[in-house]
Amino acid sequence: EVQLVESGGGLVQPGGSLRLSCAAYGFSFSNYWMSWVRQAPGKGLEWVANIKPDESEKYYVDSVEGRFTIFRDNAKNSLYLQMNSLRVEDTAVYYCTRHGDWRFEYWGQGTLVTVSS
Amino acid sequence: QSALTQPPSASGSPGQSVTISCTGTSSDVGEHDYVSWYQQHPGKAPKLMIYEVSKRPSGVPDRFSGSKSGNTASLTVSGLQAEDEADYYCSSYAGSKNWVFGGGTKLTVL
Numbered sequence: 001e002v003q004l005v006e007s008g009g010g011l012v013q014p015g016g017s018l019r020l021s022c023a024a025y026g027f028s029f030s031n032y033w034m035s036w037v038r039q040a041p042g043k044g045l046e047w048v049a050n051i052k053p054d055e056s057e058k059y060y061v062d063s064v065e066g067r068f069t070i071f072r073d074n075a076k077n078s079l080y081l082q083m084n085s086l087r088v089e090d091t092a093v094y095y096c097t098r099h100g101d102w103r104f105e106y107w108g109q110g111t112l113v114t115v116s117s
Numbered sequence: 118q119s120a121l122t123q124p125p126s127a128s129g130s131p132g133q134s135v136t137i138s139c140t141g142t143s144s145d146v147g148e149h150d151y152v153s154w155y156q157q158h159p160g161k162a163p164k165l166m167i168y169e170v171s172k173r174p175s176g177v178p179d180r181f182s183g184s185k186s187g188n189t190a191s192l193t194v195s196g197l198q199a200e201d202e203a204d205y206y207c208s209s210y211a212g213s214k215n216w217v218f219g220g221g222t223k224l225t226v227l
Contacts, residue, residue, distance in 0.1 A: 103151070103168035106165075
């Protein structure tokens with residue numbers, strides 16, 4: 001059974017940093033593209049970033065380019081999102097997702113990031 | 118990277134059919150047959166319901182169907198049931214390994 005378990009969320013001040021983690025179970029992690037998708041309170045979904053299985057390609061939504069870094073450790077079956085220079089508008093539940101072909105096939109339960117002074 | 122356009126709400130009575138639209142541009146929905154739909158119940162993670170415009174993952178009832186015409190994709194839920202009440206989001210590949218979602222539609226079963 002595919003399982004994605006996020007952790008690392010919490011309360012951080014504007015300008016601060018946070019690292020999210022996603023532990024993957026039940027599939028060959030090193031074979032799949034992975035993404036982070038976020039959802040601000042009461043709002044819709046927003047794709048944030050994705051990463052190729054071998055880390056050779058990484059892509060970001062414009063609003064986080066240069067502030068967030070997605071990376072992975074295939075030996076540990078884990079996905080990460082390093083978030084720097086956090087803004088109030090980054091407040092959201094962050095979901096780890098596994099891609100199927102051209103779709104977000106599996107989702108974790110999410111971890112809440114709150115950026116507030 | 119503009120969001121796809123969905124109606125904020127839709128509704129239908131049990132047993133009826135309802136269709137939710139998702140309008141993009143010639144760079145996303147119109148160019149790629151990589152539209153997917155997700156169901157989200159309150160406090161839960163989204164769940165994949167339709168992918169590549171009209172394909173259903175195993176376990177998704179055939180009451181759920183998808184289609185696309187030009188820059189607009191649609192999700193139809195037939196034979197509405199109480200458990201179908203949820204938020205629904207469309208998503209499309211937007212090129213250059215980027216993805217875009219719709220703003221979401223709250224489906225109410227009357």
